[in-house]
Amino acid sequence: ETGVTQSPTHLIKTRGQQVTLRxxxxxxxxxxxxxxxxxxxxxxxxxxxxxxxxxxRGNFPPRFSGLQFPNYSSELNVNALELDxxxxxxxxxxxxxGTEAFFGQGTRLTVV
Amino acid sequence: xxxxxxxPPDLILQEGANSTLRCNFSDSVNxxxxxxxxxxxxxxxxxxxxSGTKQNGRLSATTVATERYSLLYIxxxxxxxxxxxxxxxxxxAQKLVFGQGTRLTINP
Numbered sequence: 137e138t139g140v141t142q143s144p145t146h147l148i149k150t151r152g153q154q155v156t157l158r159x160x161x162x163x164x165x166x167x168x169x170x171x172x173x174x175x176x177x178x179x180x181x182x183x184x185x186x187x188x189x190x191x192x193r194g195n196f197p198p199r200f201s202g203l204q205f206p207n208y209s210s211e212l213n214v215n216a217l218e219l220d221x222x223x224x225x226x227x228x229x230x231x232x233x234g235t236e237a238f239f240g241q242g243t244r245l246t247v248v
Numbered sequence: 249x250x251x252x253x254x255x256p257p258d259l260i261l262q263e264g265a266n267s268t269l270r271c272n273f274s275d276s277v278n279x280x281x282x283x284x285x286x287x288x289x290x291x292x293x294x295x296x297x298x299s300g301t302k303q304n305g306r307l308s309a310t311t312v313a314t315e316r317y318s319l320l321y322i323x324x325x326x327x328x329x330x331x332x333x334x335x336x337x338x339x340x341a342q343k344l345v346f347g348q349g350t351r352l353t354i355n356p
Contacts (some may be wrong), residue, residue: 169342169343169344171344173289177348178252178334178336178346178347178348178349179291179334179336179344179346180346181342181343181344181345184342184343191342192342192343194343224289226289226291228291228344234278234279234338234340234342235279236279236281236293236296237281237344238293239283239290239291239293240290241288241289241290242288242289242290244289
């Protein structure tokens with residue numbers, strides 16, 4: 137059984153640029169959620185995707201957007217990057233919403 | 249929204265000691281998970297425990313849903329147990345709400 141995988145593991149972007157992060161869900165899981173973790177904090181919910189539709193969103197601006205594909209993999213897109221977007225971005229998958237979630241290794245984004 | 253509080257925020261112990269980490273939550277929940285975040289940032293699943301008690305080797309967890317708390321026990325600590333432990337809860341079918349974590353340091 138393949139676990140949750142994220143790519144890339146690290147990247148550095150310049151303020152104002154756009155970035156796309158990718159996540160492959162665990163086999164048999166149809167729900168993907170994205171979280172942002174700032175240094176020294178707990179992860180914060182960005183949004184969740186189920187059956188290719190956004191199914192819940194946290195307190196993040198519209199420049200954070202996402203997609204889910206028919207194979208349940210997902211992308212997180214962030215436009216007009218700001219310095220405060222520097223964080224660890226975590227993807228989680230689960231069989232359905234609310235059941236046990238499993239996380240990928242994360243993407244560490246640095247905005248300079 | 250639901251609030252999750254973890255205590256203590258920091259815990260420093262000698263190898264071989266036992267520890268108890270606590271997670272309080274402010275409302276009823278459908279799901280509660282404990283995670284260990286490794287030095288590279290990945291969240292490792294420890295327990296999925298909306299209620300009751302579970303054990304896995306030196307680790308065990310108890311959730312008392314009616315009193316809105318969960319405890320994570322680590323016995324005979326090893327240096328590899330060091331890291332940040334998070335409790336996270338779910339209401340409904342959507343987001344996990346995380347506590348601020350407990351940073352555990354096990355000294356040899």
